[in-house]
Amino acid sequence: MQMDVNIGARLDRLPLSGFHWRLLGLIAAGMYFDSFDIYIAGTVLAAMVHSGESTLSLNATFVSVTFIGMMTGAWLSGLLGDRFGRRFCYQFNLGIYGFASIAAALAPSIYWLIFFRLVMGVGMGAEIVVGYGTLSEFIPADWRGRFGTILNLIINTSLFLSTFLGWLIVPHYGWRWMFAIAGCGALVVWFLRKSMPESPRWLASRGRADEARQIVERIETACGSTASRTSSHSANATESSTREFYSTETTEAGRLGALFSRRLLTRTITAITVLVALFTVNYAFVSWIPTFLVKQGHSVSNSLGITALMFAGGPVGSLIAFALAEHLGRKWGIVLFSLVCVGFGIAYPFAQSAVAITALGFAITCCIYVLSSFSVATYVPELFPTELRLRGSGLANTAGRAVSIVVPYAVASAFMRFGIAGVLTLIVGTLLVQALIVGVLGAETKQRSLEAIAADAGVTSVEAQEGSATAAIE
Known part of the structure; x- marks a missing residue:
């Protein structure tokens, strides 16, 4: 079945452009502050022990609730991201993390700080799932692996920055400023991310063919590519069958x-x-x-x-x-x-x-x-x-x-x-x-469309059929 929600193939045919780099930047910025906050824990906790605001036992609790929150966030992001969309999830979890970081900067005691850290952990655990997953759905297959490694590299440089800023700030201005920096940075990124589109692949998987096609067309225009568009007749002829298919098949396929x-x-x-x-x-x-x-x-x-x-x-x-x-x-x-x-x-x-x-x-x-x-x-x-x-x-x-x-x-x-x-x-x-x-x-997944990879697993969905058809044509 050929579809104008040939979405995956159209996204994979796009030339690499400023759109892709901007998307990488917005995703990386949110994940950067997420990682930054993970790494400031050592500096903050050491300062709190030194000032008498915490103990080694309470510090251990702080670290433990961070992992518990991240584990919870990773789980919830999977459920929410596939149910309500990538855009909703990456904004929701970044908002939780940003506001919780601001609250942590104002925490009256280590006990409140531990509570806010638990909430922050939920946002941090979700960000890593949604960030990498969302990026993979936009980047052309020939570059998807390299973009993932660039994102990983950017995120991991936060270890140096958090350590350096901790050395500069904490001895002179206190530990609260570290959470304030992370929280304010996350909220700025939250505002900038409002311009990010929803994943067309996800929209197609939910049977929302019109929205998926419109977003892809805007991306094609931004990339200076219109050759991949199909005729409107072909598009309209396949949309109803796409919606019908997803209403009967993908609901079952999308269950945990x-x-x-x-x-x-x-x-x-x-x-x-x-x-x-x-x-x-x-x-x-x-x-x-x-x-x-x-x-x-x-x-x-x-x-x-x-x-x-x-x-x-x-x-x-x-x-x-x-x-x-x-x-x-x-x-x-x-x-x-x-x-x-x-x-x-x-x-x-x-x-x-x-x-x-x-x-x-x-x-x-x-x-x-x-x-x-x-x-x-x-x-x-x-x-x-x-x-x-x-x-x-x-x-x-x-x-x-x-x-x-x-x-x-x-x-x-x-x-x-x-x-x-x-x-x-x-x-x-x-x-x-x-x-x-x-x-x-x-x-093996290198230089292969996500749809073709899904087809290898015998996935019964429109995207898998599309991937097989695309591979056969090529």
């Missing part, structure tokens, strides 16, 4: 339980695996490395210096992912860099000199950020059809966040019993499981 159906179960398992593995490895290594170094006999100052050099591998990893995203691909990229990271992880416990420790730590960090760029930023949203994209991504992120709550305890136990070798064994085992599952079950 469809993620565990025979056609999508392997996709769901793959998505959960890569995000559980990513969060496990990230929190097991990146978050704990300063502690490991101190325990290995390095001074605090020396350990922080080595850590800074190791973490320089983050941006390098994102750039490597950018270069390989559309050549190596996401599936085999995840498999390859999981195995490469395993090799560096096995070698790490045997490093004795500061240079060797730093070099291997740099390499491991680099691999982790390559995996982050490939998995959470690009691969997971690609695995699911439009009507289930945010539900699938939300479920995988929820599982990853849930695991991240218990990872610190597993890491601490492994370190106390077996030292750094025990922690690296946990990391290596996780990466090997990921490489096996993705290699066996994963689908």
Whole structure:
């Protein structure tokens, strides 16, 4: 069935233009402040303990409710984003996060701050699901992987900015200004995002063909491309059949339980695996490395210096992912860099000199950020059809966040019993499981339309039929 809601094919045929870069900027800005707020926690909590406003126990509660909120937000964003649309969800969650950050800046006590942090966490957990998912539905297939890695790179630079601003602001003006900066920035982005269109792919999946076609036509005009438009006769002839199809088929296909159906179960398992593995490895290594170094006999100052050099591998990893995203691909990229990271992880416990420790730590960090760029930023949203994209991504992120709550305890136990070798064994085992599952079950998605990827899973929807037809024509 040919449709003017040939939406996916028309979006994929567009030349890269200022529209796509502006969209990337607006999505990245919201996610940047989201990430910024995650990273300011260490600076803020240290200042509050120093001033007597908090204790180590209350600080732990603050960190715990952050993860609980993010886990909840990831889950809710999947339900709301697929039900009410991408535009509603990314504005709703950014508004929650922005206003909660302002409230946190005015919190009268650590107890109120913990409450507002829980609310902020809901917005932060939702943003990562909606941001990556929305971007994937607009960017042409040939560039989708690279845009995901650029977004990932932009977001991760917030670690440096939050640390630098904390160093400048907190000692002189107090911790409240950090939340004020994050909240005000988020609300400015919320206002700017009002001009962002709804995802045409999502509109088509809901049977709203008129709206989808109108938005695509506006995007085509903005990109200077009109060649992909079909005749109005063809458009009108297919709209009624599109609406009829979606009213009978997609309602069933869009239910949460469809993620565990025979056609999508392997996709769901793959998505959960890569995000559980990513969060496990990230929190097991990146978050704990300063502690490991101190325990290995390095001074605090020396350990922080080595850590800074190791973490320089983050941006390098994102750039490597950018270069390989559309050549190596996401599936085999995840498999390859999981195995490469395993090799560096096995070698790490045997490093004795500061240079060797730093070099291997740099390499491991680099691999982790390559995996982050490939998995959470690009691969997971690609695995699911439009009507289930945010539900699938939300479920995988929820599982990853849930695991991240218990990872610190597993890491601490492994370190106390077996030292750094025990922690690296946990990391290596996780990466090997990921490489096996993705290699066996994963689908390759590089330079393929989202509709064709959905068709491979046997998705019974108009978008899948369109993807198959498009592939046959080409």
